[in-house]
Amino acid sequence: MSQVKAKETEDHGSKNLPQEIVKLISQAQEAKKQAYCPYSNFRVGAALLTQDNRLFTGCNVENACYNLGVCAERNAMAKAVSEGYKEFKAIAIASDQTDRFISPCGGCRQFMREFGLNWDVYMSKPNGSCLKMTVEELLPLSFGPDDL
Numbered sequence: 001m002s003q004v005k006a007k008e009t010e011d012h013g014s015k016n017l018p019q020e021i022v023k024l025i026s027q028a029q030e031a032k033k034q035a036y037c038p039y040s041n042f043r044v045g046a047a048l049l050t051q052d053n054r055l056f057t058g059c060n061v062e063n064a065c066y067n068l069g070v071c072a073e074r075n076a077m078a079k080a081v082s083e084g085y086k087e088f089k090a091i092a093i094a095s096d097q098t099d100r101f102i103s104p105c106g107g108c109r110q111f112m113r114e115f116g117l118n119w120d121v122y123m124s125k126p127n128g129s130c131l132k133m134t135v136e137e138l139l140p141l142s143f144g145p146d147d148l
């Protein structure tokens with residue numbers, strides 16, 4: 001079911017993208033250049049757009065103690081929250097994978113969900129094409145702040 005939905009948004013999402021989303025994907029690609037990933041060599045960049053159009057970027061930051069590494073998406077969200085922004089419109093994610101759209105890990109999906117279900121995640125390829133899904137589509141039946 002979600003596969004079918006994703007395919008539909010892929011076809012639509014790669015064309016006629018709003019200018020602010022094209023820019024967001026470009027900023028995610030730029031942020032990817034700062035990735036610190038000497039262990040995986042898997043560069044990821046993220047660009048987060050707040051409801052009031054502030055932009056925060058992040059990259060993955062690995063560590064010799066592997067499990068301390070931080071994903072690009074969580075890095076960008078933590079930067080925004082630390083600056084007082086908690087309402088998000090969209091996040092774009094970029095990697096070097098040319099054959100598939102970069103997809104957020106389960107931890108990042110849960111982290112996104114903390115700040116709402118109905119905002120957009122643009123999973124991109126280096127050529128700028130993307131797959132758009134909402135946080136709720138990426139994490140159905142989720143556990144969040146309302147459950148506590």
Ligand SMILES: [Zn+2]
Pocket residue numbers: 071072073074104105106107108109
């Ligand atoms: Zn992640």
